[in-house]
Amino acid sequence: MKESIYAAVCGEYGKRVLPPVGTAYDEDYTVIVCPICQRKTLDNYDICRHCGWEYDGFPEDHYSAANGSTLADYREQYKQALKERKGHDV
Numbered sequence: 328m329k330e331s332i333y334a335a336v337c338g339e340y341g342k343r344v345l346p347p348v349g350t351a352y353d354e355d356y357t358v359i360v361c362p363i364c365q366r367k368t369l370d371n372y373d374i375c376r377h378c379g380w381e382y383d384g385f386p387e388d389h390y391s392a393a394n395g396s397t398l399a400d401y402r403e404q405y406k407q408a409l410k411e412r413k414g415h416d417v
């Protein structure tokens with residue numbers, strides 16, 4: 328599993344409060360819904376704080392080199408990371 332998924336799931340990227348979906352952010356970004364975790368993130372190769380997905384805008388079945396998997400595969404890995412994290416919670 329990609330380490331960034333686990334880091335994100337564990338909150339290692341920290342938190343940030345984003346404005347509503349569709350709002351421009353920091354000049355280069357727009358707030359979007361993450362294709363993996365369905366939470367708010369940014370487009371333009373930003374890394375989602377919740378799941379670690381680097382948004383590259385490719386369609387569902389495209390292999391994303393930046394993320395080392397397709398969206399579908401990454402979603403599975405994300406689910407797995409959530410499960411594992413639960414297992415480790417004290």
Ligand SMILES: [Zn+2]
Binds near residue numbers: 376
């Ligand atoms: Zn996400």
